[in-house]
Amino acid sequence: MRACLMSLLLLFATAAAFAQVSDPAPLRFANTTEEQRFHALVTELRCVMCQNQSLADSNAQIAHDLRREVLTLMRQGKTDAEIQDYLVARYGEFVLYKPRIEATTWLLWFGPALLLLAGGFLVARVVRRHGGPAALPVDDTQEW
Amino acid sequence: MTQAGRSLKWLPLLVFAGLAVLLAAGVWLSRRADRDALPSPLLGKHAPEFSLPTLHEPGRLVSLADLKGAPFVLNVWGSWCPSCREEHAVITRFAETKRVRVIGYNWKDEHADALRWLEQLGNPYWVVLVDSDSRYALDWGIYGAPETFLVDGNGMVRWKHVGALSDRIVDHELLPALARAEHAR
Numbered sequence: 001m002r003a004c005l006m007s008l009l010l011l012f013a014t015a016a017a018f019a020q021v022s023d024p025a026p027l028r029f030a031n032t033t034e035e036q037r038f039h040a041l042v043t044e045l046r047c048v049m050c051q052n053q054s055l056a057d058s059n060a061q062i063a064h065d066l067r068r069e070v071l072t073l074m075r076q077g078k079t080d081a082e083i084q085d086y087l088v089a090r091y092g093e094f095v096l097y098k099p100r101i102e103a104t105t106w107l108l109w110f111g112p113a114l115l116l117l118a119g120g121f122l123v124a125r126v127v128r129r130h131g132g133p134a135a136l137p138v139d140d141t142q143e144w
Numbered sequence: 145m146t147q148a149g150r151s152l153k154w155l156p157l158l159v160f161a162g163l164a165v166l167l168a169a170g171v172w173l174s175r176r177a178d179r180d181a182l183p184s185p186l187l188g189k190h191a192p193e194f195s196l197p198t199l200h201e202p203g204r205l206v207s208l209a210d211l212k213g214a215p216f217v218l219n220v221w222g223s224w225c226p227s228c229r230e231e232h233a234v235i236t237r238f239a240e241t242k243r244v245r246v247i248g249y250n251w252k253d254e255h256a257d258a259l260r261w262l263e264q265l266g267n268p269y270w271v272v273l274v275d276s277d278s279r280y281a282l283d284w285g286i287y288g289a290p291e292t293f294l295v296d297g298n299g300m301v302r303w304k305h306v307g308a309l310s311d312r313i314v315d316h317e318l319l320p321a322l323a324r325a326e327h328a329r
Binding site for chain 1: 184186252278283287288
């Protein structure tokens with residue numbers, strides 16, 4: 001009973017903690033289309049302060065400011081690409097979760113494919129060396 | 145065993161060595177204390193235009209054009225920022241050398257708090273600009289305080305540091321960058 005009460009208390013404690021860090025002035029959307037576009041955009045943008053969170057998830061002050069800026073730019077009629085360019089020009093390529101394909105990001109984008117090719121080549125070589133018609137001696141005494 | 149078979153025997157070891165080198169390189173590359181700091185895309189570009197009131201004369205507006213002509217250091221701070229307090233002694237020592245104008249960028253602060261902070265700790269700044277509602281901070285790519293920029297006489301951003309300055313950073317990074325900025329003109 002006591003443990004149960006304790007866990008309940010803990011639950012309330014965490015709920016209170018979450019309430020404290022909520023947005024001081026939540027953004028208001030004109031309609032659901034705008035809201036959906038906004039959410040699609042901010043989940044693809046990285047928070048610059050807390051670097052493992054998206055702009056959508058972060059509660060850092062700078063994330064509030066950037067979200068507000070994104071909404072303002074949307075209302076000015078900017079396209080998603082223009083908004084991304086705006087942020088990249090100020091905070092760098094880092095803000096994009098999906099980096100663009102450029103000379104500096106080729107290895108990032110195509111490295112895994114290269115590794116896969118190399119691995120495949122290696123496996124093929126090993127198989128060819130140990131393979132061939134006489135690879136597995138037929139063992140008639142084997143009982144399955 | 146054939147020649148090729150013998151070389152294959154060493155393959156796992158080679159793969160292991162390759163991985164070890166890769167991981168060691170990762171550790172080596174992340175040895176910097178400020179590895180979380182984002183490289184500013186403003187470096188080598190023109191500083192963003194702004195027009196901001198000053199802390200001590202709120203009616204007076206200062207813009208980038210007013211500051212051009214000679215290099216200046218822009219130091220972002222706020223009275224709410226603990227690292228700025230730590231950094232204050234360093235920035236004071238640097239400003240007192242009168243090597244270059246050190247301009248304060250009071251960010252997201254209460255006017256009275258900012259004034260009290262400078263009264264208590266001393267005012268090392270040539271002028272303090274006030275951006276209390278973060279109007280131009282996004283243009284500068286500011287995402288935390290303290291941050292420090294070096295802008296040359298033509299208004300180009302030459303150097304940026306995220307986080308508190310230390311005497312070592314001033315001597316080994318800021319001063320050489322300043323010398324280069326002056327030399328290039």
